[in-house]
Amino acid sequence: MSILKTTKPKLQRISQSSFAMRAKSMTAHLSKDLRDQYGRRSVGLRKGDTVTVTRGDYKGHEGKVSAIMTSEGRITIEGVTMKKMDGTTKPVMISPSKVMVTKLDLSDKDRKRRLEGKKSKVKDEKEKESD
Template structure:
């Protein structure tokens, strides 16, 4: 299908996405160490991942993701809270693009996703023999 260049249509499609599409939109980049290890640039964020905030007023905070709020496009990180006027502490929502994943919560599905996204397996698909055949 064709993608519209109309700003209002793009906004509408972005905010009217399904929960499964929002999961992919709410992906965060991996830290340099994890990028070296898995050859993957980013992954959809999930509860239990350890992240470091790199943008905004809470930058340089580290913590575990306590909630992924797909409806609001935000995540909550432990210890990043603010006080309400009645003294109650509430978590601050952070967009996943403003954090870097420093430690992954791995399960079988996530390992399979990492193996599928591994960019080094796609490198060098042509051998010298294949190149000679092209000549």
């Protein structure tokens, strides 16, 4: 049996990219209030962030990120499951581009510091524009 290969250059670049590059691409948009609070549009996803599904069959479901599969480029969310034929439930893997972050997990001090630093830069720029 032969192994199928994609002919699309974009997909070839993604499949051959390093773990660090794949992890960097696991980002999601922030909600309007978080966007105003932190002065940025998107943020890298972490386990523990609360997200809302914005596209697809599970649109409107909200829950915490329970796992991040960097190799597949997908996440799983608590409460977003599918029922298998034998009656057991299985978490549904969702693309990070189809979710919106509604609450950030700020238990990591470095993450909090990076977000706060970006916020202060944006605030300084807005003050300069108003002068």
